[in-house]
Amino acid sequence: MNFNSFEFLVFFPVVIILYFLLPFKARWAFLLIAGYLFYMSWKPAYLLLLLAVTAATYLCAIGIEKTPVKRKKQALLILGLAIPLALLFFFKYADFFIRTFSSRQGLLNLVLPIGISFFTFKAISYLVEVYREAQKPTRHIGIYALYVSFFPQLPAGPIERPGHLIPQFYRESHFDYERFTGGLKLMLWGYFKKLVIADNAAVIVDRVFNDVHHADFNNGIFFITAAGFYAFQVYCDFSGYTDMAVGAAKILGFDTMKNFDRPYLSKTLTEFWTRWHISLSSWLRDYLFLPISYAILRRTPKEKVLKVKTETWAYIGGIIITMFLGGLWHGANWTFVLWGLLMGMYLFVGFSTRKLKKRIRKALSIKKSWQWYRALQVFTTFSLVCFAWIFFRANSIADALYIIKNLPTGLGDLFQKVFLSFDFKTIGANIRHIYLEFNIDYLHVIALALGIGALGWVEFLQGKGSAGAWIKKKPLVLRWGIYYTLIFIILYFGFRRTAPFIYAQF
Amino acid sequence: MKTAAKNAKDREVGANPRVRPFIGLKQSILFILVGIAIFLLLETFVFKQTTLDQDIYETIKLAETAGPYPEVIIGDSVARQLYPTGPGKKSLYLTSNQAISMVAQYILVDKYISRRPGQVKDVIAIFHPFTLANNLDQVYTFNYFFLPFFSKEYDRYFSPLVFSLMNKCKYCYLYRQGFIKKFIKKHLEHFQVDFSTSGNHPFGFTGFPTAERIYLAPIAVEYLKKLEELCRKNRIKLHLLCPPLSEKYISDFSFIKTQIQENGLTDLFKDFFAKMIFLKKEVFKHDDIHYKTSFHIRSRKAIIRNMRTGSIEFPETPGEKLPPLYSKVAVRRVIRSN
Numbered sequence: 001m002n003f004n005s006f007e008f009l010v011f012f013p014v015v016i017i018l019y020f021l022l023p024f025k026a027r028w029a030f031l032l033i034a035g036y037l038f039y040m041s042w043k044p045a046y047l048l049l050l051l052a053v054t055a056a057t058y059l060c061a062i063g064i065e066k067t068p069v070k071r072k073k074q075a076l077l078i079l080g081l082a083i084p085l086a087l088l089f090f091f092k093y094a095d096f097f098i099r100t101f102s103s104r105q106g107l108l109n110l111v112l113p114i115g116i117s118f119f120t121f122k123a124i125s126y127l128v129e130v131y132r133e134a135q136k137p138t139r140h141i142g143i144y145a146l147y148v149s150f151f152p153q154l155p156a157g158p159i160e161r162p163g164h165l166i167p168q169f170y171r172e173s174h175f176d177y178e179r180f181t182g183g184l185k186l187m188l189w190g191y192f193k194k195l196v197i198a199d200n201a202a203v204i205v206d207r208v209f210n211d212v213h214h215a216d217f218n219n220g221i222f223f224i225t226a227a228g229f230y231a232f233q234v235y236c237d238f239s240g241y242t243d244m245a246v247g248a249a250k251i252l253g254f255d256t257m258k259n260f261d262r263p264y265l266s267k268t269l270t271e272f273w274t275r276w277h278i279s280l281s282s283w284l285r286d287y288l289f290l291p292i293s294y295a296i297l298r299r300t301p302k303e304k305v306l307k308v309k310t311e312t313w314a315y316i317g318g319i320i321i322t323m324f325l326g327g328l329w330h331g332a333n334w335t336f337v338l339w340g341l342l343m344g345m346y347l348f349v350g351f352s353t354r355k356l357k358k359r360i361r362k363a364l365s366i367k368k369s370w371q372w373y374r375a376l377q378v379f380t381t382f383s384l385v386c387f388a389w390i391f392f393r394a395n396s397i398a399d400a401l402y403i404i405k406n407l408p409t410g411l412g413d414l415f416q417k418v419f420l421s422f423d424f425k426t427i428g429a430n431i432r433h434i435y436l437e438f439n440i441d442y443l444h445v446i447a448l449a450l451g452i453g454a455l456g457w458v459e460f461l462q463g464k465g466s467a468g469a470w471i472k473k474k475p476l477v478l479r480w481g482i483y484y485t486l487i488f489i490i491l492y493f494g495f496r497r498t499a500p501f502i503y504a505q506f
Numbered sequence: 507m508k509t510a511a512k513n514a515k516d517r518e519v520g521a522n523p524r525v526r527p528f529i530g531l532k533q534s535i536l537f538i539l540v541g542i543a544i545f546l547l548l549e550t551f552v553f554k555q556t557t558l559d560q561d562i563y564e565t566i567k568l569a570e571t572a573g574p575y576p577e578v579i580i581g582d583s584v585a586r587q588l589y590p591t592g593p594g595k596k597s598l599y600l601t602s603n604q605a606i607s608m609v610a611q612y613i614l615v616d617k618y619i620s621r622r623p624g625q626v627k628d629v630i631a632i633f634h635p636f637t638l639a640n641n642l643d644q645v646y647t648f649n650y651f652f653l654p655f656f657s658k659e660y661d662r663y664f665s666p667l668v669f670s671l672m673n674k675c676k677y678c679y680l681y682r683q684g685f686i687k688k689f690i691k692k693h694l695e696h697f698q699v700d701f702s703t704s705g706n707h708p709f710g711f712t713g714f715p716t717a718e719r720i721y722l723a724p725i726a727v728e729y730l731k732k733l734e735e736l737c738r739k740n741r742i743k744l745h746l747l748c749p750p751l752s753e754k755y756i757s758d759f760s761f762i763k764t765q766i767q768e769n770g771l772t773d774l775f776k777d778f779f780a781k782m783i784f785l786k787k788e789v790f791k792h793d794d795i796h797y798k799t800s801f802h803i804r805s806r807k808a809i810i811r812n813m814r815t816g817s818i819e820f821p822e823t824p825g826e827k828l829p830p831l832y833s834k835v836a837v838r839r840v841i842r843s844n
Contacts, residue, residue, distance in 0.1 A: 007676070180530075181530065181534075207792050214792060215787065215788050216792070480537065484540075484541060484544055488548065
């Protein structure tokens with residue numbers, strides 16, 4: 001049952017009505033059952049996984065709190081981490097390693113349990129927080145089970161922290177009209193991003209990435225366009241899902257963490273990672289990058305190694321390992337690993353050239369506040385991210401390398417036709433030819449273009465505060481006009497069938 | 507003073523949890539009602555002809571209303587590229603889409619010949635091999651088969667296998683009800699049940715068939731036999747042809763050929779393999795199934811002639827030159843059936 005399925009459109013209103021009709025004491029149990037039913041709609045047997053992860057981390061957390069002996073605490077932590085990680089490894093990576101180190105024979109062909117990467121990380125986060133004594137373990141197993149299986153976050157997060165979500169389950173909330181409509185608006189915007197932008201962009205992206213060797217793709221512009229559209233597809237798909245998840249939780253009276261903050265407007269890659277999939281990047285920072293970096297610092301007493309500061313080594317070590325594992329987390333494929341490593345390399349280069357960039361700016365008297373300089377930074381960052389997305393989306397490393405190799409093909413000729421010969425007629429004829437072969441309804445192309453335009457406008461408003469607040473100030477006719485426009489664009493130009501969310505497959 | 511008192515009262519009402527659910531109720535109802543009104547206006551005046559599966563309703567209407575023709579051509583969307591749905595000079599083109607399945611192809615033929623008994627002499631069925639793999643398990647089965655055909659009106663055509671495959675769709679019973687179906691058809695054309703996830707796949711095959719996995723679906727076997735029987739009873743010759751395929755699908759078709767033999771369909775498939783020809787990949791769209799728009803529009807006659815004769819000379823008639831873009835198109839290979 002995806003958020004964009006018909007079943008969810010029936011399931012969710014029923015949950016809302018029953019939830020608010022029930023007395024507060026019974027609500028946690030109701031939400032827990034709803035979460036389990038929601039999860040079982042994919043494959044009922046996989047509920048056992050959810051239960052196993054819940055039980056293992058719950059018991060280990062209680063054990064960690066009870067025992068005063070540090071060694072025992074550590075042993076319980078390792079046990080508590082080992083169980084969910086072993087399940088994650090088995091279901092997600094077993095075939096990957098069999099394929100890598102053996103032949104194709106002996107593959108397990110397991111169906112990936114939906115959301116396993118997300119609820120596993122949520123449970124790990126809880127356990128580590130308890131171990132660090134930053135979080136008191138929850139005695140109420142029902143509430144803890146609800147934390148792990150809270151249905152708006154089950155398919156693809158956000159990877160919530162226990163300190164933020166668990167206390168909310170103990171707080172009584174009433175139906176709040178403002179909150180309710182706020183949640184619905186957020187869900188509506190999420191549906192718009194997913195069905196109108198992401199799913200329509202996917203038509204173009206899939207054509208190119210699923211058949212990179214096709215004779216028609218004889219110019220790098222196809223690959224550049226496809227990578228650019230994929231940037232919007234993956235963003236709108238995942239942030240659209242997140243808006244639906246956050247909106248659904250908000251309707252039920254829960255605040256969940258922010259997952260995106262206009263990432264494509266980042267000026268550096270470091271900034272990008274503080275704005276993209278925030279719940280995962282902060283998780284990786286807190287539970288991988290920082291512990292690894294501190295460990296390197298602690299174990300290296302010298303100030304410099306090979307004439308390079310220990311701090312820099314700690315950063316390099318931390319970032320490369322974190323991004324390698326972060327890449328692998330996304331999927332059991334070497335393309336994801338390379339994507340992670342490339343991102344790690346970007347971050348490392350950005351970190352090690354800080355002083356150089358400062359010197360260049362100083363020498364050229366460039367001020368950071370200049371608009372054109374900022375725009376150039378944003379464009380550069382976006383281009384680098386798009387380049388990395390090629391690995392993320394490509395079906396194989398060979399495909400990714402083929403695309404990269406052919407990126408510059410024919411661009412000089414195209415440049416000459418457009419900017420030197422002004423041969424727009426040939427360009428127009430080619431675009432028309434390709435458009436015809438793509439076989440996409442022109443109304444959908446217009447909807448996609450308008451959708452991306454609307455996305456830009458909303459992100460611009462969010463930069464100035466909040467798009468919701470801007471709309472709220474407008475007269476009723478305009479406000480309703482905006483909502484109706486969104487609804488009807490989704491109804492008429494949204495993708496016609498239930499396409500799964502990209503991140504829900506991780 | 508009066509406003510201040512009203513605000514104070516509002517605050518009080520808002521603070522009372524029992525009253526909260528009713529705040530905004532009027533506004534919500536009004537929003538929904540205005541939304542419905544806009545929806546109906548749009549449906550009536552703007553989007554009345556954007557139906558995804560419009561073509562199948564045109565084909566059904568044609569089968570129900572067309573005049574007498576000695577030759578009827580049925581087929582999938584590749585056939586439709588060659589014979590666009592409608593009345594031709596000498597033949598009636600009841601072409602549509604592979605998603606309608608062999609069941610609906612049979613219904614279309616029966617519908618027409620039962621209206622014109624004794625007038626039809628030949629039925630030409632043109633199917634891409636992938637169409638034969640349709641086991642009512644396609645992405646668009648809901649739009650092309652379930653909505654237009656799976657109703658009580660056509661129950662007499664359905665075998666127990668059809669019912670069992672359709673019943674795998676969740677809420678199938680609900681969607682089949684007249685008023686719900688009518689509402690979905692009229693107002694929710696974007697709505698779809700994806701039958702490709704319903705688990706109806708024969709031989710455990712999922713996803714798109716490949717050259718090595720071209721097979722006859724059980725439903726195709728059953729309804730091809732029925733079609734053969736229907737034509738025999740009405741003294742109609744049934745010809746089964748394969749449109750020129752992409753070189754990507756060059757194979758020995760051993761799996762499907764064994765199936766054909768096992769099911770006693772060898773005679774029916776004689777021309778299908780004997781006249782099967784392959785074209786270069788460049789003349790096909792990205793799906794490697796349909797011809798590029800520019801190609802099929804300008805080379806339609808040559809494609810048809812070659813499909814019907816199995817000729818590999820392409821093109822051969824003077825004055826029927828291929829467009830420059832495809833001047834080097836050549837038939838790569840012909841596989842002649844044993």
